[in-house]
Amino acid sequence: MDGVHPVGGSRELAKLLEEHGGILVPELKHYFGLDVRDVLTYDVSPKFVIIHISYLPMGSAFVAEMRGGQQFRGWTEDRYIQVMNLNTQRIANYMFLCANMDSKKKKPPPPLPYPVPDKPVKEDQTKRPGSFAAIAAAQMAAARRKKGI
Secondary structure, three states: OOOOOOOOOOHHHHHHHHHHHHHHHHHHHHHHHOOOHOOOOOOOHHHHHHHHHHHHOOOOOOHHHHOOOOOOOOHHHHHHHHHHHHHHHHHHHHHHHOOOOOOOOOOOOOOOOOOOEEOOOOOHHHHHOOOOHHHHHHHHHHHHHHHOO
């Protein structure tokens, strides 16, 4: 199924339902019209239910839970592509602005990328004291002040 859970039988299904039953029961009904209670009446086998669980879509609540939490819910491949396109357009707009503005004016800060649940948006690392960029910026500023004196 996901590399950790082999396609098993009733024991594996019981474990999944114990851990994620509140999510699995409605999702199996919604996506496949499958009622988990049919396992008890022997209308479907546990292996049949587990196979359906393995084919839940990427944006489902169960897959989101397996990926790390409900912040992943709804994040399908096409949403990641949309965010990538948005970030690319924002960077292109920033580059156009910087290329066409007066060179004497201070450039605006670059845009932060749109946040995705996989990785948090990091703030500008040059502002962090003790970082290489902060030390280099301080030394460059000191050199500029020394030349100006």
